[in-house]
Amino acid sequence: MRISKKIIFFVFSLFLFSISLFAIKNIIIDELVLTKKTPLNNEIRCYKKGNSGKNILLIGCIHGDEKAGIMLSIQVMNKIFSKNIIKNTLLCIPTANPDGNILNTRTNSHKIDINRNFPSLNWEYLDSSKLKKDKVIFWGGKQPSSEMETNFILKVDSIYNPSAIIILHQFLNCVEYDGLGQSLAEFISKQTKQELLDYIGYPTSGSIGSYFGNDKKKEIVTIEIPDNPSDSLQQNIVNALVEVIEKGY
Numbered sequence: 001m002r003i004s005k006k007i008i009f010f011v012f013s014l015f016l017f018s019i020s021l022f023a024i025k026n027i028i029i030d031e032l033v034l035t036k037k038t039p040l041n042n043e044i045r046c047y048k049k050g051n052s053g054k055n056i057l058l059i060g061c062i063h064g065d066e067k068a069g070i071m072l073s074i075q076v077m078n079k080i081f082s083k084n085i086i087k088n089t090l091l092c093i094p095t096a097n098p099d100g101n102i103l104n105t106r107t108n109s110h111k112i113d114i115n116r117n118f119p120s121l122n123w124e125y126l127d128s129s130k131l132k133k134d135k136v137i138f139w140g141g142k143q144p145s146s147e148m149e150t151n152f153i154l155k156v157d158s159i160y161n162p163s164a165i166i167i168l169h170q171f172l173n174c175v176e177y178d179g180l181g182q183s184l185a186e187f188i189s190k191q192t193k194q195e196l197l198d199y200i201g202y203p204t205s206g207s208i209g210s211y212f213g214n215d216k217k218k219e220i221v222t223i224e225i226p227d228n229p230s231d232s233l234q235q236n237i238v239n240a241l242v243e244v245i246e247k248g249y
């Protein structure tokens, strides 16, 4: 009898231990899922919350001098992480270009525009020495996917295959979509009261929209945040993104 009690106690302890291990594993799975050091020894981070519905990747910043989206994406994360039940799964990279953030440049530390470095069908090589001064900041590099920042996003895509990618930019004031992003963009623009566009107005070879939208047929939405955005616009953007993830669209 005493032995069987010991066995029961042992099995029960093992059960509790497994549950706590599972909980720890879940915490890890649901928070920081991927990190990578940049050439300037900063870190790009991808966080995750949830395991259901659509995988939605939110990128707060890709151009280093467009920083407004970093804070907004962190606010979205804070709200989503505090919820117990969410319809969709959030993947969030608050900034994909921390080196550019510190240098306050559109490009990364190699002077390459990450949003022109994706291996899209429309990627084109440009001789940087022949580019006009105002076009140098749009240089996509000597070859696509040459930059670790680009590869970080490609790796997140290869692991989690998000069906929708929402990316925050400045300094226009609109919501624009590529690929299958129309209904998501409509939903967001209605809430943020920003103009809805199906074309940003200039070609973007090697961009996230070109690669994941046009080539891979995902839902891609760009939210352009103006310089000095009002508090209400910032709040509307955060609320719209939280609703997209928490309740769907």
Ligand SMILES: [Zn+2]
Pocket (backbone or CB within 6 Å): 062, 063, 066, 168, 169, 170
């Ligand atoms: Zn931008």
